Amino acid sequence: MCLDVLYHITNEDDFWKTLDDIFSCKASNIILYTRITKPEEFVYGIPTIQDRDILSCLSKYGDYKVMEIIEQKYKELSGASFIILEKI
DSSP: OEESOGGGOOSHHHHHHHHHHHHTTOOSEEEEEEEOOOGGGOOOSOTTOOOOOHHHHHTTOTTEEEEEEEOOSOTTTOSEEEEEEEEO
């Protein structure tokens, strides 16, 4: 489980290392709580946020499939949603 972390990792190498570490655990399910944004929705100019096309990033991990996305109901409080992945 990774909660509210990924979009705060501003260094690309650190971001990919974190994802590699998460997916190396070989768990049957992985739950991420992070921002799901398209490039046209990216936030710029905030030094502690680095938006990425997270769903494209997750496609690198072909052993896992996105089973469900639970979108944030309270968007005024958080831009993050749950992504639930299952090992296939």
